[in-house]
Amino acid sequence: MKKFEEETIHTEKIYDGKVVKLQVDDVILPNGKKSKRELIKHPGAVGIIPITKDKKIVFVEQYRKPLEKTLVEIPAGKLEAGEKPEITAIRELEEETGYTTNSLQFVASFYTSPGFADEIMHLYITDNIVPLEHEVAGDDDEFVELIELTLQEAIQYVKEQRIHDAKTNYAVLYLQTLERM
């Protein structure tokens, strides 16, 4: 057994939903004691940093039911089964912003909440976006509003906690580090 690994001795499947699955595992810890782990299974997600020709970052504001409020975020969405993250990224960009691109650059992949969930977020960037000629029908249950900000404005949003979402905070810092703008 690898260092720190926990041996699963029983899995109780609690819920199998459209977005998440929940299971509770009984495990044996490295010290031989038993414990329980509550585990959320998630299909994974993508985020995309779209930058316009005049060097503005395209954000979306949307209502997030878990928080009961709207957040300002980069466009993002969950992976469909078997879908390549690049495909998801372009689909979400089109649905949420009305822009499209044929040039994506990979930024990073990271786990969002590794203490209780397996969600992984694949982050991309593009500074080559064009408006779609025809609107794409988005998810039936998504309502978003575009907000285009300069990097300096976005940094100010982060400082004021008007942007306070892990992937979006990361995106703004990433741009600040690059000073691409």
Place this chain on the structure above:
Amino acid sequence: MKKFEEETIHTEKIYDGKVVKLQVDDVILPNGKKSKRELIKHPGAVGIIPITKDKKIVFVEQYRKPLEKTLVEIPAGKLEAGEKPEITAIRELEEETGYTTNSLQFVASFYTSPGFADEIMHLYITDNIVPLEHEVAGDDDEFVELIELTLQEAIQYVKEQRIHDAKTNYAVLYLQTLERM
């Protein structure tokens, strides 16, 4: 009703655990249609960026059951009921690293997975840490190993995806942006 808000017409409580709660809400969308939202309730968490006198960042490597592997992360932990995030931050620092501090600086708060969970992460930094004289008994079910890295080493870990955890990626970029080291 505020822009985009979703009206909850029914809540089904599925699970009430030690770390997470799961409920499924029936909602009415802004367009009048009905939908379901799977919602994870989480007590919130803190992360702390500890920097040693010789300007190394203290990370912990630990097994994450949802991923079935170990991750390299900044010290972090979930809030206990009614606990101030600063108190949690110092407790987790002591338990996971054997260091303590009496000077914490707030960096940012952000939601980690706003699409399905309400977890908020409060991030702190300290460059004033001292080893504890006596070891603190940590959580019974936590096994961690310390890794101290220079900023340049940490940036390399991020590039190689040996660090790939949202809060930790953010922490490394934050230090890079500050160039505090």
